[in-house]
Amino acid sequence: NAGVMQNPRHLVRRRGQEARLRCSPVKGHSHVYWYRQLPEEGLKFMVYLQKENIIDESGMPKERFSAEFPKEGPSILRIQQVVRGDSAAYFCASSPWVTASTDTQYFGPGTRLTVL
Amino acid sequence: DQQVKQNSPSLSVQEGRISILNCDYTNSMFDYFLWYKKYPAEGPTFLISISSIKDKNEDGRFTVFLNKSAKHLSLHIVPSQPGDSAVYFCAARVDQGGSEKLVFGKGTKLTVNP
Numbered sequence: 001n002a003g004v005m006q007n008p009r010h011l012v013r014r015r016g017q018e019a020r021l022r023c024s025p026v027k028g029h030s031h032v033y034w035y036r037q038l039p040e041e042g043l044k045f046m047v048y049l050q051k052e053n054i055i056d057e058s059g060m061p062k063e064r065f066s067a068e069f070p071k072e073g074p075s076i077l078r079i080q081q082v083v084r085g086d087s088a089a090y091f092c093a094s095s096p097w098v099t100a101s102t103d104t105q106y107f108g109p110g111t112r113l114t115v116l
Numbered sequence: 117d118q119q120v121k122q123n124s125p126s127l128s129v130q131e132g133r134i135s136i137l138n139c140d141y142t143n144s145m146f147d148y149f150l151w152y153k154k155y156p157a158e159g160p161t162f163l164i165s166i167s168s169i170k171d172k173n174e175d176g177r178f179t180v181f182l183n184k185s186a187k188h189l190s191l192h193i194v195p196s197q198p199g200d201s202a203v204y205f206c207a208a209r210v211d212q213g214g215s216e217k218l219v220f221g222k223g224t225k226l227t228v229n230p
Contacts, residue, residue: 004159033217042120042205042220043160056215091159105218107152107159 003027004094004108005074012114013082021077021111025094032075033093033105034067043091049075082115089113119143120208122221130229135193137224139206142187146208150218151180151191154203163204164191196228 152160
């Protein structure tokens with residue numbers, strides 16, 4: 001998986017708590033994507049970020065979810081006041097640039113969020 | 117509204133035979149199609165892609181065919197090996213104003229029996 005790191009790998013939260021998911025892209029990659037996979041479903045696009053900018057957040061729920069990719073440090077996906085329906089696997093992918101070749105989104109191992 | 121569909125949740129084949137995984141799509145704006153392989157508790161790994169202007173791309177044992185008029189693509193694996201057992205996701209790229217997001221199907225679980 002080309003070096004994308006995600007932590008934690010597993011996260012358990014009670015309803016109403018906050019969840020913070022971290023993604024460190026491949027070194028030198030400046031584009032980060034977050035996807036969510038619900039049970040028995042495919043991955044669904046949530047948000048696309050470049051350093052310090054949100055480029056496309058059309059897949060993000062309007063409330064409780066936010067994402068950032070600061071100049072220094074990992075990208076963070078933050079879910080406030082989690083509900084049971086937020087239980088899913090959250091995958092981060094990174095790419096070095098937006099090009100005509102599309103084999104450059106490298107995925108991390110995912111964070112499995114369980115909301116009790 | 118599911119724009120990328122993989123209608124077979126599972127497929128079982130014998131080692132050495134051909135595996136054919138199918139995928140249908142509805143959005144004519146997709147410009148690239150990709151196949152990802154996923155093992156349990158791991159992230160998807162890129163396998164092979166094809167541009168919407170091509171009809172075939174081959175890489176070793178893996179070949180992807182695109183029928184644009186039918187909005188259908190397929191992944192052929194030949195010969196199949198037990199290590200190919202995994203979930204295979206079909207994905208399509210849509211470029212909207214500089215945002216290259218991927219739209220995934222639900223996946224097909226391939227089992228290759230020794």
